[in-house]
Amino acid sequence: MIQEAQYHARDPEFRGQRSGGPMIPTCDLINTGSELVLGRTLNRHGQWLGSLLFSQGAQVRRQLTLPDGAIIAEEIERSLNEADIVLVTGGLGPTSDDLTRDYAAQILGCELVEDEGAFSALAARFAARGREMSAMQRRQALLPQGARALPNPRGTAPGIWCGPEMLGGFRARALCLLPGPPSELHPMTSESLLPLLQAEFGLSAPVSDLKAFHFSGIGEGDLAAKVEEGLPGDTGVELGYCAHSNGCMELRLTGEQASCERAAAWVRKNLSGDCFGEDDGCLEAHLLRDLAARGETVATAESCTGGLLASRITDVPGASSVFGHGFVTYANEAKQKWLGVPGATLEAHGAVSEQTALAMADGARAASGATHAVALTGIAGPDGGTAEKPVGTLWVAVSSSGHPTVARRHLFTTDRATFKQLAATNALDLLRRRLAGQL
Amino acid sequence: MIQEAQYHARDPEFRGQRSGGPMIPTCDLINTGSELVLGRTLNRHGQWLGSLLFSQGAQVRRQLTLPDGAIIAEEIERSLNEADIVLVTGGLGPTSDDLTRDYAAQILGCELVEDEGAFSALAARFAARGREMSAMQRRQALLPQGARALPNPRGTAPGIWCGPEMLGGFRARALCLLPGPPSELHPMTSESLLPLLQAEFGLSAPVSDLKAFHFSGIGEGDLAAKVEEGLPGDTGVELGYCAHSNGCMELRLTGEQASCERAAAWVRKNLSGDCFGEDDGCLEAHLLRDLAARGETVATAESCTGGLLASRITDVPGASSVFGHGFVTYANEAKQKWLGVPGATLEAHGAVSEQTALAMADGARAASGATHAVALTGIAGPDGGTAEKPVGTLWVAVSSSGHPTVARRHLFTTDRATFKQLAATNALDLLRRRLAGQL
Numbered sequence: 001m002i003q004e005a006q007y008h009a010r011d012p013e014f015r016g017q018r019s020g021g022p023m024i025p026t027c028d029l030i031n032t033g034s035e036l037v038l039g040r041t042l043n044r045h046g047q048w049l050g051s052l053l054f055s056q057g058a059q060v061r062r063q064l065t066l067p068d069g070a071i072i073a074e075e076i077e078r079s080l081n082e083a084d085i086v087l088v089t090g091g092l093g094p095t096s097d098d099l100t101r102d103y104a105a106q107i108l109g110c111e112l113v114e115d116e117g118a119f120s121a122l123a124a125r126f127a128a129r130g131r132e133m134s135a136m137q138r139r140q141a142l143l144p145q146g147a148r149a150l151p152n153p154r155g156t157a158p159g160i161w162c163g164p165e166m167l168g169g170f171r172a173r174a175l176c177l178l179p180g181p182p183s184e185l186h187p188m189t190s191e192s193l194l195p196l197l198q199a200e201f202g203l204s205a206p207v208s209d210l211k212a213f214h215f216s217g218i219g220e221g222d223l224a225a226k227v228e229e230g231l232p233g234d235t236g237v238e239l240g241y242c243a244h245s246n247g248c249m250e251l252r253l254t255g256e257q258a259s260c261e262r263a264a265a266w267v268r269k270n271l272s273g274d275c276f277g278e279d280d281g282c283l284e285a286h287l288l289r290d291l292a293a294r295g296e297t298v299a300t301a302e303s304c305t306g307g308l309l310a311s312r313i314t315d316v317p318g319a320s321s322v323f324g325h326g327f328v329t330y331a332n333e334a335k336q337k338w339l340g341v342p343g344a345t346l347e348a349h350g351a352v353s354e355q356t357a358l359a360m361a362d363g364a365r366a367a368s369g370a371t372h373a374v375a376l377t378g379i380a381g382p383d384g385g386t387a388e389k390p391v392g393t394l395w396v397a398v399s400s401s402g403h404p405t406v407a408r409r410h411l412f413t414t415d416r417a418t419f420k421q422l423a424a425t426n427a428l429d430l431l432r433r434r435l436a437g438q439l
Numbered sequence: 440m441i442q443e444a445q446y447h448a449r450d451p452e453f454r455g456q457r458s459g460g461p462m463i464p465t466c467d468l469i470n471t472g473s474e475l476v477l478g479r480t481l482n483r484h485g486q487w488l489g490s491l492l493f494s495q496g497a498q499v500r501r502q503l504t505l506p507d508g509a510i511i512a513e514e515i516e517r518s519l520n521e522a523d524i525v526l527v528t529g530g531l532g533p534t535s536d537d538l539t540r541d542y543a544a545q546i547l548g549c550e551l552v553e554d555e556g557a558f559s560a561l562a563a564r565f566a567a568r569g570r571e572m573s574a575m576q577r578r579q580a581l582l583p584q585g586a587r588a589l590p591n592p593r594g595t596a597p598g599i600w601c602g603p604e605m606l607g608g609f610r611a612r613a614l615c616l617l618p619g620p621p622s623e624l625h626p627m628t629s630e631s632l633l634p635l636l637q638a639e640f641g642l643s644a645p646v647s648d649l650k651a652f653h654f655s656g657i658g659e660g661d662l663a664a665k666v667e668e669g670l671p672g673d674t675g676v677e678l679g680y681c682a683h684s685n686g687c688m689e690l691r692l693t694g695e696q697a698s699c700e701r702a703a704a705w706v707r708k709n710l711s712g713d714c715f716g717e718d719d720g721c722l723e724a725h726l727l728r729d730l731a732a733r734g735e736t737v738a739t740a741e742s743c744t745g746g747l748l749a750s751r752i753t754d755v756p757g758a759s760s761v762f763g764h765g766f767v768t769y770a771n772e773a774k775q776k777w778l779g780v781p782g783a784t785l786e787a788h789g790a791v792s793e794q795t796a797l798a799m800a801d802g803a804r805a806a807s808g809a810t811h812a813v814a815l816t817g818i819a820g821p822d823g824g825t826a827e828k829p830v831g832t833l834w835v836a837v838s839s840s841g842h843p844t845v846a847r848r849h850l851f852t853t854d855r856a857t858f859k860q861l862a863a864t865n866a867l868d869l870l871r872r873r874l875a876g877q878l
Contacts, residue, residue, distance in 0.1 A: 067498075125852070154854055328739070333763060338764075
């Protein structure tokens with residue numbers, strides 16, 4: 001979800017080593033798949049793994065993106081001769097262009113043999129779906145002899161770990177083949193790969209401390225201005241800002257532990273109104289915990305976001321304890337029928353108006369019986385704007401038992417998908433400020 | 440060990456060449472900058488240049504992302520020995536870690552000399568801003584002797600083109616150093632680089648063709664089995680599969696135009712039931728066009744997807760012409776109140792059941808007055824599963840005027856976010872099959 005990171009000038013350049021510290025293992029990342037070099041899919045693995053490995057005390061020496069084909073074998077062999085750790089993603093599936101395991105066996109000079117555990121896991125997966133496993137599918141249980149299968153509960157092909165005992169004659173002490181889909185790669189990395197790397201290379205947490213604060217309802221420029229005008233200059237921490245694509249902001253403090261603590265204390269004291277949490281950057285999860293603790297519930301009424309707000313709320317496991325009803329009232333008729341927005345309001349002020357937003361929020365709360373309701377109406381674009389209500393106009397409202405209903409206007413001139421994300425975040429932010437007693 | 444021949448037979452890329460046809464120049468892309476391997480900045484150059492080069496008739500052999508340091512020189516030299524075209528981005532600026540031009544001169548065994556034109560352009564740029572040019576800034580006018588400066592009107596450092604006359608002894612016939620910032624790289628590529636490549640390599644229209652087909656409601660393994668068992672072996676096309684994170688599948692055919700046409704004809708004839716489109720891979724957009732053409736509408740009733748289906752439908756501009764009402768009925772009470780699901784059905788069969796899915800779809804259609812309604816109910820996890828209804832269980836149903844209401848069961852054992860995406864895609868797929876007369 002990280003759209004773009006802009007870093008402060010104080011962010012030091014990476015020098016490739018730490019002075020006086022322990023040996024830092026080097027890692028080559030090889031991402032395979034013709035769709036990546038053809039430009040049809042954006043390769044995000046390099047960024048994700050690069051940042052993760054750095055945080056674990058390893059260092060990426062080179063990252064390669066390769067089309068399916070023999071060059072994968074050539075580059076794996078080179079990397080085994082030049083790096084300490086070689087990670088390969090992709091090419092473990094059942095199709096004819098999935099040859100990574102074959103290349104690995106070739107390079108290591110061993111046979112591919114069926115792994116019993118991997119076969120059972122595959123068989124169980126197919127049985128659970130009531131489907132037969134084809135010979136092609138069964139190939140996924142093949143491992144270079146002596147390798148270890150890494151469980152893949154979220155997909156079919158297991159990962160493959162080849163340790164130092166298999167890598168005699170090479171510089172590398174670990175070769176690990178990982179699945180390409182992020183939904184399989186990410187959990188396998190944290191559940192299986194990192195513990196193995198930690199055991200093999202004695203990786204430890206980096207020397208410096210890192211504190212992360214998460215903000216909503218404030219832009220990058222305003223946040224940076226508050227921090228850089230207010231934070232005492234001698235804290236000795238590095239500042240990092242990151243604007244997430246949903247509009248939430250992250251502020252990172254890096255440095256010696258004591259310096260980080262001092263700067264964090266300043267942030268906690270001075271930016272608490274905009275800050276919704278530390279470490280956990282999920283605004284939805286934060287709100288759901290808050291609501292659950294108060295024994296309260298929320299309903300949603302969405303026009304321009306078309307269900308995205310409800311979907312983001314229900315991305316959080318256990319959402320059902322605080323969320324039961326969501327209305328996607330894209331048509332005016334739906335706003336009237338399900339939320340009781342008066343036809344006269346729609347006629348006099350239009351669907352995108354303060355009055356309609358207020359009526360939607362009140363109507364959703366009444367219809368659902370929830371403690372709170374948030375409502376959104378706006379113009380996502382690219383068409384439908386007018387001089388008075390341009391594309392990007394948003395009205396967001398919150399209705400709560402025992403409080404006046406409040407609406408806010410925003411203008412987000414961006415693409416349709418980003419508009420929807422920013423709008424949903426601002427609805428969540430409005431509810432957050434209500435729960436915090438700011439409204 | 441698997442018989443490799445079987446898997447390579449239709450994969451000409453594996454052999455590193457195509458039989459017959461004109462020579463396709465290979466290109467290595469090297470993107471430099473420590474911020475890229477640290478994961479602080481997402482490298483989009485590979486995708487952008489890869490897709491552009493392919494459209495121009497060149498083929499990316501490998502793409503590398505490298506930290507600042509000597510490995511840049513090593514990899515440039517390797518690439519010069521192995522590829523026809525070597526493109527390097529980044530490291531042309533004025534600071535001490537900008538060493539790409541020095542590495543290039545070293546490898547080519549020539550001096551860096553100041554280019555008159557580049558110096559004048561730099562001087563004019565600084566003069567226009569009323570600023571003095573420092574010695575460090577002036578370094579940017581240095582070029583390996585014999586190289587050609589590529590104008591950079593949007594930045595300071597010019598690009599550097601080294602043609603075949605400078606590359607004696609190497610395989611490559613072009614080495615081009617380009618600026619890192621996209622705002623400088625993109626215009627320089629189209630204004631200077633592509634014309635030079637076209638002149639040197641006679642690139643014009645793409646030599647090879649690319650056809651992309653998009654599928655829903657079929658997994659990667661099943662699709663591959665259908666293609667590889669059915670597609671005649673002598674079509675001479677390369678097959679590429681890509682499983683998108685929403686569960687849609689992409690099949691790519693690459694090769695000579697006539698071969699691609701033949702294979703595409705086979706796909707159109709034999710896989711039309713699963714295929715929803717060519718080139719445009721957006722299932723939602725495809726459905727919305729179909730509905731609009733028929734003058735029909737759709738409503739949604741979601742439990743486990745919590746609004747994601749409605750949100751994906753409304754991601755498409757103009758969705759309001761076919762979508763007006765969406766119900767997020769996360770609580771049983773909401774299923775009864777808004778969709779009229781009988782309490783007895785919920786009690787007898789549970790919320791995740793064929794009967795509830797059918798009642799939700801019928802209820803949503805009746806409440807909204809839409810031509811079609813799709814409904815989803817399932818267990819997204821990670822908790823809430825039972826032996827009989829494990830986490831990942833999904834019931835999806837479609838109700839349409841003049842047709843029997845149909846429900847289908849699926850099991851997606853994956854993480855919560857992926858489950859929601861796969862479920863929404865399968866609901867769209869069910870509607871697609873209804874519109875196509877398959878149900």
